[in-house]
Amino acid sequence: MGSLGSVDVEADIAIPIIDLGPIRFGTPDEALATGKQVYEAFRDVGFAYIRNHGVPQEKIDEAFKWSAKFFELPLETKKLAPHPPNGWHHRGYSSPGQEKVSQMEFDPDKLAQLRTSAPDFKESFELGRATDTHTPNIWPPDSALPGFQSYMLDFFATCDIAKQSLLRAIELGMDLPQGFFRDFHSKQDNQLRLLHYPSVETRLLKDEKVERIAAHTDFGTMTMLFQDDVGGLEVEDVKIRGKFNPAPYIKGTIVVNIGDFLMRWSNDQLKSTLHRVRAPPPMLGSEGIGEYTKERYSIPYFVTADREKTVDCLPGCWGEDRPKKYEPVCSRDYIEMRLNATY
Ligand SMILES: O=C(O)CCC(=O)C(=O)O
Numbered sequence: 045m046g047s048l049g050s051v052d053v054e055a056d057i058a059i060p061i062i063d064l065g066p067i068r069f070g071t072p073d074e075a076l077a078t079g080k081q082v083y084e085a086f087r088d089v090g091f092a093y094i095r096n097h098g099v100p101q102e103k104i105d106e107a108f109k110w111s112a113k114f115f116e117l118p119l120e121t122k123k124l125a126p127h128p129p130n131g132w133h134h135r136g137y138s139s140p141g142q143e144k145v146s147q148m149e150f151d152p153d154k155l156a157q158l159r160t161s162a163p164d165f166k167e168s169f170e171l172g173r174a175t176d177t178h179t180p181n182i183w184p185p186d187s188a189l190p191g192f193q194s195y196m197l198d199f200f201a202t203c204d205i206a207k208q209s210l211l212r213a214i215e216l217g218m219d220l221p222q223g224f225f226r227d228f229h230s231k232q233d234n235q236l237r238l239l240h241y242p243s244v245e246t247r248l249l250k251d252e253k254v255e256r257i258a259a260h261t262d263f264g265t266m267t268m269l270f271q272d273d274v275g276g277l278e279v280e281d282v283k284i285r286g287k288f289n290p291a292p293y294i295k296g297t298i299v300v301n302i303g304d305f306l307m308r309w310s311n312d313q314l315k316s317t318l319h320r321v322r323a324p325p326p327m328l329g330s331e332g333i334g335e336y337t338k339e340r341y342s343i344p345y346f347v348t349a350d351r352e353k354t355v356d357c358l359p360g361c362w363g364e365d366r367p368k369k370y371e372p373v374c375s376r377d378y379i380e381m382r383l384n385a386t387y
């Protein structure tokens with residue numbers, strides 16, 4: 045972060061880069077110091093770049109390869125795994141324009157209007173744990189892409205293990221008892237999403253005729269985002285509302301951000317920050333008419349509290365001088381209310 049008295053605003057709002065190694069392998073003191081850094085990043089920015097997150101690079105590379113293979117399938121084949129019309133059953137394939145991400149907009153007429161005026165130009169595939177019977181997975185036939193299903197479930201499980209170190213870091217940073225968050229996140233009710241933003245005429249992105257993903261906050265506890273090196277992810281400046289700063293790919297890191305559920309759970313102590321995907325910065329994309337922006341792939345893993353759990357304000361986040369701002373809420377009710385607004 046910027047030094048005292050610095051006029052370098054950019055440096056003050058930058059997303060911190062934090063090495064999670066001490067949480068996984070360090071002494072208790074080292075782990076505590078890292079926990080504090082993670083907590084401060086999520087309190088002040090809502091976003092952090094995390095190194096030594098525990099998901100091996102080879103596994104990430106392979107997940108991107110499978111994602112590319114899936115999206116290369118003919119549209120008719122991808123449509124054999126159709127996302128249901130209801131937003132809450134968030135599984136399977138959504139073709140470009142089917143999902144429209146918005147920020148806290150629930151009015152059906154307004155949502156329909158948004159969907160047609162500036163569609164999200166992306167396609168996605170969502171999956172969860174194999175044992176989920178409430179929102180079962182929707183796969184293409186295995187013969188269409190043999191090995192896809194088993195690899196994705198394996199990657200899902202790897203991310204689930206990695207999430208524990210991040211939750212542990214937040215616990216430490218907030219002086220919560222060891223295992224506090226683990227006990228709310230034991231069912232693997234998380235969601236893994238493959239995202240593909242096709243190549244698009246740069247001018248359409250710049251003129252906001254199409255969006256890649258509109259400005260939004262995530263819904264759950266936190267998101268672990270794997271992104272390729274194309275660029276385009278932008279995060280709202282914590283000091284200047286409406287100004288978005290690029291969050292480019294940094295080798296060896298993942299981007300982690302807090303979601304609305306944890307923001308609410310923490311009585312707004314942790315921040316769920318607006319972000320979006322636009323055209324990459326000019327040196328990577330092209331500017332002229334008829335020029336195309338490179339396609340982009342990303343893989344967010346949405347860490348979500350166990351569905352049946354109801355959460356009340358986190359210990360340490362309320363008191364006489366800081367009343368609870370929110371009623372207790374059930375994880376499933378909250379997440380499904382948010383998902384229903386996106387389809
Ligand atoms: O593609 C990205 O990098 C961002 C995706 C995202 O924000 C989301 O799916 O919630």
Ligand SMILES: [Fe+2]
Nearest residue numbers: 260261262319
């Ligand atoms: Fe997001």
